[in-house]
Amino acid sequence: MKLLGKRQFRMDFWTWVKIIVILALCLFIVYPFYTILTKSVFSTKVEGITLYNFTRFFTKPYYYKSLLRSLYVCFFTVLASTAIGVPIAYLMTRYNILGKKAMHIMTILSLMSPPFIGAYSWIILLGRNGLAAKLFTMLGLTAPTIYGRGGIIFVFTLHLFPYIYLYTSGAMNSIDSSLEEAAENLGMSKLRRIWTVTLPVILPSILAGCLMVFMTCLADFGTPMLLGEGYVVLPVLVYNEYMSESATDPFMASALSVVIVICSLLVLVFQKYVIDKRNYQMSSLRPPVEVQLHGGKRLLASLPIYIVIFLASLPQIVVICQSFVERSFSGMVKGINLSNYQTILKRLFTNIKNTYVFSSVAIVFIVLVGIFVAYILVRKKGKVASLIDMLIMFPYVIPGSVLGIGLIIAFNRKPIILVGTSAIMIISYVVRKLPYTVRSGTAFLCQMDPFVEEASINLGVPPLKTFFTVTARMMLPGVMSGAVLSWITCINELSSSIMLYTGKTSTISVAIYQEVVRMSDGTAAALSTILTLTTIISLLIVFRVTKGKVKIV
């Protein structure tokens, strides 16, 4: 008798998980985007399916200029961030910079702090009636304006150069020092060595950092909204088309959304097929040694880093100081006290509560789903896993505001009505911030010994119970550091919240935006301080727990 191993199809636990995850992702990412896609080919002006919106986009300056502006801002932000980030990475990895660890943490802090708070702070400093602006006037100088494209690029750069720094320094640390020594040995001067050996090797990482900067810029809504004034970029235009009280045109807004998504998609494809191919994977046998500078030279090497990090952290400092200043209606300083905090606790308590409740609920789902998905991606490879992997990546190319619109259009009618509920806010957080957790989970799981699971099964614990008691338990620390990043980006989330909120479900970030628009600086500062402090504390906890080994990128 021959017992041929039959491949029976059984509905086991993992099959269910896969089905549920795929359904959820389709429902909350693919379907909303699909509705946007379908809306974009209709119009109130024309009957039936039409490319009217797109034709209008590419012929009317009002529309296509916003795309050009977006690309302009992104391009120069990437350029400026690289110009700052790469030298800093070089100095930080090669020299004994004063307070290196603290500087590293400060860069990560400024990256993780809410982006629109940067914009808002710079308005306090350099805007009309800005503190620094007044200083300039007193000195008889004209202050540089923070409004318009220059200001947007400036604020974006200070916020996003850490991406370039983090990617580049990661690559720099993995260059085998013998490579540079070989070049030196062959008679290359120091500068030419950097140019001909170091730079080409780290180039793919720099480009990966550039991609992150570009995508974030392209999708960001808060900064250009606050600083742009007449300079309307694409995400702001989407918001205006969809939300402005006057002529709203959801069809046009959908078409604009499609344009943004296509742009990000093109950039991503470019990265995948052009940059990824040239990735020199190095396993560093001898990581580069830190050059020990002394006295003046050490100061000189540290100074540029201090200046940049001071500028990058300035918004947080300004906001915290500002939050304790009570002002009269006309903007005169009335005193240093906690009145702003009293005001927000009275008036905006719901927002504060919502931010923490939504983010906490979201993070529970994110951790849970994150562990399952990471496990499927690493240990249950196959077609289904690849599909999930792709769906998880979707939020990278769909900006928050676009997903927000998609969710509204998709779920404001039967059978599923979610618009206006807390659920829709939480859902948007979960799907958008899941990737951080999944990525840190998969990275962790890849390094985990698969035989540990088999050992548990072998000792008599069934596979599923093994997953929960051994695998999930061991993954937890790895997932947690990603989860904190998810959490931080949740509490600071603006671009989809601003689309989805209603009076009852408004959050801190939405309130800050509204307060700034209303020129109510004190309360905005107090709210921003709450977010900033929460961010800092959360990050410090991760640093503590992971002993500084947290991976942001």
Added chain:
Amino acid sequence: MSNHVTIKDAVKRYGDFTALNGVSLDINEGEFFTLLGPSGCGKTTLLRMIAGFNSIESGEFYFGDKLINNIPAHKRDIGMVFQNYAIFPHLTVKENVAYGLKARKVPKDQMDAKVKEALELVQISHLADRKPNELSGGQQQRVALARAFVIEPSVLLMDEPLSNLDAKLRVQMRSVIKKLQKRLDITTIYVTHDQEEALAISDRIAVMNEGRIMQIGTPSEIYAKPQNPFVAGFIGVSNYLDCEVKPDGKVNIKGELDLNIPLRRQYTGKAKLSARPEQLFFTATGMPGVIQFSTFLGDFVEYEVLLNDGQSLIINEYTKDHSEVYENGKNVFISFDPLRVSLYESESQEVLSL
């Protein structure tokens, strides 16, 4: 409770590639059985089929009289020691060892006693409350061992458990394992690609190659009577010589020497002779050769001897029998121990000698 293990015609395929091609084994109760073979020959594959981590394409696996093909891994009641130990990093040594007992819902007091006894047996009682990352490789190995046998499995499997240890510790752990196995009397299947380790530790050995079993036997049988040239070459060092079995039964080597090798059956034609270095010796007459190179190794001298046709042979001569070391370039004559060399058919590689 120990068991004998029977495997009938096990086949394993990975896509088009056949990793195991009809393997049959009969392993006795309480036996220390080793799967030995070069890298990639399918040892791990077979072991994981027994453990239930690999699907079985065809064949039958029995523990005692029980067919286990369709029993899931966690119900097979097997102890397994993994190559890289696979100790639970989040549990202490004690908790690691208790893990399998917990899964079997052993009462607390019994469990504590068993864990204590197991730790004593592998001599790590003093490490009971440490975490795995505070242990050396050898200590981790002992934890893995204790964890596997404390559940009193019907079969114990080990996949190259010593390969991550340094040479000295390897020899030491080898005897720890062997003594423990005899004491607990658990049927054990052990995998290694180290022939010396296999010879030292096993009751019986199955030599494998390319998904097949080449020979099964006790260490001395396998060493002294290799059933095919592969086994002769894989275990120890062998010299191969082309020869011909004449109609009168004499074995003629390269037309230069006739030997009276007792054959197990009638055969005439081309054959292959395999002789270990200690089965060759220098004589007054025989096959002529020139000493190329000699290496003095204490209790014996290893000579490399060039034959007339250009082939070179390795010959060992024990210093207790011959105190003189021959110089390079010396002309010598070589003969064979006809009762101990092995002879194979050229074509089928089947064994001809007794």
